[in-house]
Amino acid sequence: MRLTRTLVTALTAGALALLTAPAADAGPVAAPPAVTAPAVVAPAPAAAAPDGFLYAWEHPHAGGFHCRWNGDNGNWAGCRNKVSDVWNNGFPGRGEDVKLYYGVSWTGSWVCLHQSHSIPDLALSGLRFFGPGAGKGQLVNDNVSSHDWVDAC
Template identity: 40%
Template structure:
């Protein structure tokens, strides 16, 4: 009898986990935190910083393993971004208003993401020019940093 009960409980747990994966995770819809960073991404770290021309990781995707002086097709066109850098050392990203890491910047912590920059919650907040402006369709370059 005890063995049958354990087997039933185990099957119920496996079914629940399977249902969670089938329905997807709510993490993509997480609201931004007070500092403009959403909760940590559920996507595995791969060492890259990503930007997309659409919200919620849609549209044209750009990605960089190292610093970038000019975002190319994503320059002044990004509406979502994500930091999938590896933890340790230079794992935060400073997103800059101008090319070659010039002008104001906003720092995104390791594992952070901005899913909908069109809401203008995330703004450049250090340096100038560009301080106080929305990051949406306004970012041009980035640098990996040891802290935010």
């Protein structure tokens, strides 16, 4: 998922650079040099820059409708108990990790999603709530009701 987001970002930036580059003067074009060595593979593009949001999608791999928040939310309403993909794209530093709660208003069991981490398929991951409280041991997939940003988990 992150790779897909990263590639889309890199391709968009590259296309924008080509579209906005000044036109070159027409003139003689030299023949390209003969290739005698294997081509060098460029390093993978950098991950998307943090934007301060927690993202959640209805289906794995950013499918279906989605919600996003840049602060605590005690009731996911339209996304509550319907999420199969999460991504913490919060800023590093204070309040960089996110606790996902089984219950509304930050109640029940919880799991932590560290800054820049993504779980593109919660069902496949088998992740379960492990904090104390109602919902402990339940699958996280389709069971998140609220979240808050914390300094560390």
